[in-house]
Amino acid sequence: MTAAAIKRTLLEWIGTHDGGKLTAPQRRFAYLGLAPILAWAFVFVLFPIFWVVLMSLFSYTPTRQGGWFLGLGGDNPYVGLGNYIELFTGNTKSARIFRQAIWNTILFSLLAVPLSVGVALPMAIILESVHQRVKVIFRFIYFLPVVTGSVAVTIIWSYVYAPNWGLLSQIIKTIGLTPPRSWLSDPSQVYFGIPLAMIAVTIVYVWVTFGYNTLFFIAALQGIPSVFREAARIDGANPWQEFWHIVIPLLRRTILLASVLTVISSMQQFVLFWLLTRGGPAYQTQTILLSVYQNAFAYAENMGMAAAMSMFLFIILLILTIIQFRLLRAEWEF
Amino acid sequence: MAGEAIAIPAAVPARRKLSLWRVLSQSMAYVVLIAGFTFTLLPFVYVFLSSFKTNAELRRVPPTFIPESPTLENYVTVISDRQLALHRIFYNSGIVALSRTVLTLLISSFAGYIFARYRFTGRNLFFGMILAQLMIPFQVVMIPLYLLTVKMGLIDTLWALIIPLLIDAYGIFVAKQFVENFPSEILEAARLDGASEFGIYWRIIMPQLGPALASLGILTFMASWNDYLWPLIVITSPEKRTIPLALVWYSTQHGANQGLVLAAAMLTLLPIFIVYFIAQRWIVEQASQSAFK
Numbered sequence: 204m205t206a207a208a209i210k211r212t213l214l215e216w217i218g219t220h221d222g223g224k225l226t227a228p229q230r231r232f233a234y235l236g237l238a239p240i241l242a243w244a245f246v247f248v249l250f251p252i253f254w255v256v257l258m259s260l261f262s263y264t265p266t267r268q269g270g271w272f273l274g275l276g277g278d279n280p281y282v283g284l285g286n287y288i289e290l291f292t293g294n295t296k297s298a299r300i301f302r303q304a305i306w307n308t309i310l311f312s313l314l315a316v317p318l319s320v321g322v323a324l325p326m327a328i329i330l331e332s333v334h335q336r337v338k339v340i341f342r343f344i345y346f347l348p349v350v351t352g353s354v355a356v357t358i359i360w361s362y363v364y365a366p367n368w369g370l371l372s373q374i375i376k377t378i379g380l381t382p383p384r385s386w387l388s389d390p391s392q393v394y395f396g397i398p399l400a401m402i403a404v405t406i407v408y409v410w411v412t413f414g415y416n417t418l419f420f421i422a423a424l425q426g427i428p429s430v431f432r433e434a435a436r437i438d439g440a441n442p443w444q445e446f447w448h449i450v451i452p453l454l455r456r457t458i459l460l461a462s463v464l465t466v467i468s469s470m471q472q473f474v475l476f477w478l479l480t481r482g483g484p485a486y487q488t489q490t491i492l493l494s495v496y497q498n499a500f501a502y503a504e505n506m507g508m509a510a511a512m513s514m515f516l517f518i519i520l521l522i523l524t525i526i527q528f529r530l531l532r533a534e535w536e537f
Numbered sequence: 538m539a540g541e542a543i544a545i546p547a548a549v550p551a552r553r554k555l556s557l558w559r560v561l562s563q564s565m566a567y568v569v570l571i572a573g574f575t576f577t578l579l580p581f582v583y584v585f586l587s588s589f590k591t592n593a594e595l596r597r598v599p600p601t602f603i604p605e606s607p608t609l610e611n612y613v614t615v616i617s618d619r620q621l622a623l624h625r626i627f628y629n630s631g632i633v634a635l636s637r638t639v640l641t642l643l644i645s646s647f648a649g650y651i652f653a654r655y656r657f658t659g660r661n662l663f664f665g666m667i668l669a670q671l672m673i674p675f676q677v678v679m680i681p682l683y684l685l686t687v688k689m690g691l692i693d694t695l696w697a698l699i700i701p702l703l704i705d706a707y708g709i710f711v712a713k714q715f716v717e718n719f720p721s722e723i724l725e726a727a728r729l730d731g732a733s734e735f736g737i738y739w740r741i742i743m744p745q746l747g748p749a750l751a752s753l754g755i756l757t758f759m760a761s762w763n764d765y766l767w768p769l770i771v772i773t774s775p776e777k778r779t780i781p782l783a784l785v786w787y788s789t790q791h792g793a794n795q796g797l798v799l800a801a802a803m804l805t806l807l808p809i810f811i812v813y814f815i816a817q818r819w820i821v822e823q824a825s826q827s828a829f830k
Contacts, residue, residue, distance in 0.1 A: 217662035225655060232734040233655035240648045240704070241663055247701045248670045251678035251685070258680065265684060273684075326573055329566040341570055343817055344577055350813045350820065351806060352763035354781040358788055358802040359584045362795065368600045370583050376599070410576065418821060441558045471676050473766050478785065492676055499680050500770055506680050517677040524672050 252517075259286055259514045263507035279507070286511035297498055297505070301512060304482075304489040308470055310397065311490065314405045315412075315469045316462045322413045324458065327420030328450060342421070345414035353411070357478035360407045361387075364479075390485035398487035400480050407475055412468070416461050423457040424450070460530045467523050470516065491516050588612070588799040595795050611800035620790075623804065625776060626783040633698045633779060634761035638754045641705050645753070646746050649712020650738045654724070664713075670706035675767070683770050697771040698761070698779070708753050715749050716742060752819045755812070759820075762809060780805045 225233070254273060263269070263279040270276025290298050326345070330338050348356065363370045364386040372382035383392050383399060392399035431453065435445045451458075473492050476482060482489035482497075491512060499509035587595060589607040616623060652664050675682075682701050683692075691697040719742065727737050765781040772782060784805060788798040813820060 214658070217659050225657060229655060229734060230657055233651050233657045236647060236651050236735075237663060240644055241666060243644075244667055244670065244704045246685070247682065248673060248678075248704055249666060251681035252673050254681035254684075255678055265687075322573070325569060329569055332562075332566060333570070337570075341574060342821060344574055346817075346821055347581070347810075347813070348577060350759060350809055352765075352781055352809065354763070354765050354784050355802045355806050358784065358798060359580050362584055362587065362799060363580050365795075368596055368598050370580070370600065373600055410580070413573075414577070443558075443562075471674055473676070495676070495680075496766075500683070506684075510680055513677045513680060517674070520674055520677070521672055 255510050255513050255517070258507055258510035260284070261507045262286070263510070264504045265506060266504060282507070286508050287514075290508070290511055290515070297494070297508065300486055300489055301491070301494045303486050304491050304494045305515075307401065307486075307488060308490045308492075310401060311405060311408075311472075311488075312466045312469045314397070314401070315408050316465045318405065318409045319412050319416050319465050320458060320461050322409060323416030323461070324420050324454075326413070326417045327424055328446065330417065330421060331424050342418070345417055347414070348411045349414050351411075353474040354478065356407065356411055357475060360410075361479060364403060387480050388484045390483075390487055398484075400484055400488050404475055404479055404488055407479065408469065408472065411475075412465065416465065419461050419464075420454070420457065423454055427453050456530060460527065463523055463527045463530065467520060467527070470520060470523075584799050585803060588796060588803050590796060592794055592796050611796040612804070614797055615801045615804060620775075621783060621787055621801070622776075626778055626780050627808075629695060629777060630762055630780040633695050634758045637699050637702060637761045638758045640699070640703050641708060641757050642750050642754050644703055645705050645708030646712045646743060646750060647738060648709045649714075650716050650742055652709070653713045653716035653719075667704070667706050667709050670704060675702075679767065679770060682767075686771055692771055693773050693777060695777060698764075698768055702761075702767070705753075705757065708757075711749060711753060712746065715746060719745065755816055755820055759809065759812075 257273070257275065260281060260283060261275045261279050262282050262285070263275060265274065267274075267278040269279040275281070289295065290301055293299075330341055333341075351359075366372065366385045369386070371386065375382040383389060385392075386403045387400050389399065394402065427450070431449055432445060435449045440448065470490075471492065472490070473496065476488055476490050476493055477496070480488040482493045495509045495512045495516065498505045498512065583602065586602065586604055588611055589609070590601070590604045591606065591608055591610070594601060594605060615621065648667070652660065686692050686697045686701060689700075691700060723741065724737055727741050732740065763781060764779075765785075768779050768782050772778060775786075778786065784801060787801050791797045
């Protein structure tokens with residue numbers, strides 16, 4: 204490659220002016236206008252991620268006297284991959300809790316995705332089939348928990364989950380069963396290998412998110428040309444067949460996308476866990492994000508370790524986001 | 538004619554089958570819809586009704602559903618609580634959410650305009666810098682963001698809830714998309730009439746961006762209004778608490794008096810429900826589109 208060709212490719216990649224169409228004042232306006240915004244994005248978006256990567260390689264606590272650059276070095280020594288090795292093989296309490304948190308986070312996503320998507324998809328299909336006015340009302344209601352702040356959500360649900368006088372316990376008694384002594388704090392309550400507290404948090408999460416996923420599927424359903432379903436109907440397909448053989452195959456990619464988005468958002472969930480269970484009982488609902496928060500802010504100021512935990516979360520989320528973008532870029536034509 | 542004669546007998550049995558199916562599936566549909574309706578609303582209704590109960594009634598086993606002797610006492614106590622200071626937490630949350638929304642919209646629309654209209658060197662690179670945000674979740678960078686806020690002296694001020702959170706890659710992307718689809722003849726005409734570059738953005742693009750920005754704005758506002766994790770990290774003074782922080786503090790203070798906590802929660806939900814009721818079409822539409830970002 205010649206120097207000129209390299210220069211051309213490089214300019215293309217970073218984006219070049221096409222043939223000097225911009226006047227000098229225009230160019231000045233563009234650069235001056237964008238400069239503060241880019242500076243902002245650099246300071247508050249790009250620099251922090253670089254900082255987390257770096258911090259995860261140090262034993263860092265902000266209260267210790269560190270080196271000149273970001274307080275790293277000095278009393279906050281470089282430990283290489285030490286934090287990561289400690290997290291995955293170490294025997295300290297926070298490392299053991301973190302390993303438990305990884306499994307809990309995965310378990311939570313595995314529970315939340317089929318439940319949220321499994322409730323939302325039939326809901327969306329049914330909503331699409333009923334009268335417009337009915338649809339608007341139900342859509343309004345289903346979306347209500349999405350706009351409710353998650354702190355208010357936890358207050359509402361802690362009251363529903365109250366051990367003795369709670370609504371849920373009462374409903375269970377009414378249908379003649381014995382409710383568990385506690386919904387959120389008894390570590391011995393485990394069903395099919397899943398702690399009851401985890402199930403309880405998942406139910407709240409599904410309550411909050413299924414309205415959002417319903418909306419998502421409605422948007423996708425409206426994108427299916429009606430000829431497909433009409434053709435099936437004329438051929439004598441009943442609604443059940445129409446659902447399984449027309450709608451589901453056409454929505455396959457949307458379902459996948461909704462699932463990926465739900466996994467991403469479930470892994471970023473903090474408030475429900477922090478305020479309903481604090482990760483308990485016996486760390487059964489401890490998640491990665493709770494570990495990050497606790498190690499960095501709440502119980503300790505072990506930020507180097509917390510940064511390594513963040514990096515682990517970041518890599519998982521990055522992979523999921525790339526999958527999400529792939530799905531979005533793929534053809535949407537039917 | 539011959540075609541119709543063939544089509545009709547084929548359609549008749551199918552239709553009879555269909556109508557049976559239709560009755561069945563329609564009633565099934567409503568059963569499912571109402572189940573979802575109950576699942577969604579029951580917790581709200583139960584907590585709303587319970588907020589009018591006396592403390593004694595709240596602790597009764599089995600619980601009552603409808604309050605026996607409804608009282609406004611809980612609400613009166615919450616509203617007159619000097620320590621909770623409802624007006625202050627509403628002000629804090631309101632001013633933060635409003636500033637964050639207005640500034641985010643201005644930045645997004647302005648950056649979107651520049652990226653869409655000017656082909657300057659470095660455009661793709663800079664736009665990529667902005668889009669990188671879509672890959673970087675807040676939760677991953679909250680530790681350095683906290684340290685930055687400390688270094689900048691913003692810690693425990695309402696500014697800390699605004700300044701670090703103003704870049705919205707999705708908003709910039711939407712604005713850019715919008716300006717790219719804007720008829721360039723109008724912009725050229727304005728330029729010939731002597732409008733400045735900024736004038737074109739402010740007087741021609743901005744008014745047209747209205748509906749697109751309104752939906753984005755509502756989402757930003759609600760995200761800020763409901764945010765808990767970031768305020769939890771950067772706010773410590775009681776007088777700077779936002780609504781979610783104050784609500785958690787209040788519920789730990791009054792663990793023994795659930796009625797007060799429920800009433801406080803209901804009071805803080807009221808404004809957001811009113812906004813949702815008024816703007817529901819925008820919110821619902823924007824939310825379903827933003828998923829496709």
